[in-house]
Amino acid sequence: MRWTHTFVPTLKETPADAEITSHKLLLRAGLVRKLTGGLYTFLPLGLRALRKIEQIVREEMDRAGALEVAMPCLQPPEIWQQSGRYVSAAEVLYHAHDRAQKEWVLGPTHEEVITSLAAAEINSYRQLPKNFYQITVKFRDEIRPRFGLMRAKEFIMKDAYSFDATDEAASASYQKMYDAYTRIFARCGLKTVAVEADTGVIGGKFSHEFMVPAETGENEVVYCESGRYAANIEKATSQGPLVPTPKIPVPATPEKFATPGVATIDALAQPPYGVAPHHQIKTLIFLAESKLVLVLVRGDDQLNEAKLAGLLGTSQFRPAEPEEIFGALGAHPGSLGAVAATLAGPAAALPVYADEALRGAAGMTTGANEDGFHLRHVAIDRDLQVTKWADLRTVQAGELCTATGQPLKIRRAIEVGHVFKLGTKYSEKLRAFFLDEQGRSQPCIMGCYGIGVTRTLQAVIEQCNDKDGILWPPSVAPYTVCVTPLNVAAGSAAMNWAERIYTELTAAGVDVILDDRDERPGFKFKDADLVGFPLRVSIGEKSLAKGEVEIKPRGGSVTPVTAEEAVAKVLALLDPRK
């Protein structure tokens, strides 16, 4: 490709609406342009890089035995109603109407479609296992699109769905995808970490996210430096808080004391009260499927909503409004507690879920369910009726790893892939049953496996850049080699050599771009660095006088080679990396 023929609108200055490095570089290197918030046009070079990632994904999915299909983006709402996600995923669903006013939804994912296919076509265990995948556009009504392609309303995803007859087979399918993902991201030049992920309301242990460590990531990963434990913070556990929960002798009954104006853990920790946060019980009230529940964590702990969702078996819950709370408990947030003696009437019947860190706690302080009053000398086992104990707290950095006993660390990361053993949730609801060897009807055991392809592209840039621009891994670079003649006059020695090297490299199957613009050398070098081609071959009159051209790896130093051997040298440099 000739630079003057393609379209590479590079920007010297940073666009005002880009915040993170990869987003700036996507725009500056002329890879994408924004249409509007969360919607981007891929320009020729951006599309080439995207296609290379797609092809890597395709090759590895095929290698793992998955079958490529293409499913509709426009989907009937009925299948979403059948799966229950018409309600549970309502926030992300885009709706459309046809001229007859029939409603459609734009697919944010394709479990419903693929399961409908399986329901119709898979009847026998003899047809299993099967794994279908596609690389296609997804639509999600994101609450806040941001960071360019990182979180967009429309994005390209590879999604795969496995169907198995037995649990063991499903686990094998899962492992195949896990291994394929490891290969895919490695081939893309990305350093990723597979972490245990929240399985949400479906439950189970089989879910991993593939994370790219990055300060700009939207996820937090808890990990042990031994490498033996890594988990999304939504899922992560530890040996518990570093400061032990008090279990101290208490008087026969809790004591009510006045705390006028005190409505926060922090305020109660201040003089004159001086109740350390870890001596307090934080009482949170949620409305889950229109029923109130009390959730207790230690005062210095953060409730982990993902864990609560798992416990409740639904993600359909929200913090109760102050009026709702007052109506039920007779007090406002800040004065709430779960001490049985303070829960009158119907409130006494509300479920109380308590975090494990509170187990056996004695000598705690909590709200008295009377505005402006708290109770101290509270002993959990004596004074509260806990419906269920569960791990509900968010791990904090420094707590000890359950596997190794070493301190855990936390860092941010970008989620680029997710593998998930679904079980039979969708196959049961959408009737994807098969007959097993004994002639019994069984739901297919499913797995789903996603890769954010456009996000992966941006993650590569986020991870591979320097002050001058992108440093593409050769496997995903839009062009692998940039041939830069410093004099583009037709018939000049530089241009003649450039044309020859360009032609020969192209013939050898290398993706080459010839920077045939009549621009000053510095200008062309800056652009080549910005776009980030892995290798640049510069051809100028000075070097040619010695019969030489220059090969420069992006981010590396210049190596003079004779013009005659330039092509062979480039091929040799590329080969071990390919």
Next chain:
RNA sequence: CGGAGCGUAGCUCAGCUUGGUAGAGCACCAGCUUUGGGAGCUGGCUGUCGCAGGUUCAAAUCCUGUCGCUCCGACCA
């Protein structure tokens, strides 16, 4: 959805407080010079000041509304 900020040339931004002919740099076009890391000089082109309404003799500037974009938050009682 809540909060904050920003919408002026293709891009980055100034001008707005204190109303009075629309600005700079870069980019673009022409010419000359230059030519190994985003050149110099000369000349030129470029605007619905987001949109709508209002106040005013007069609005980019003040007021109201609205749309868009960016960031933060959206359980932490």
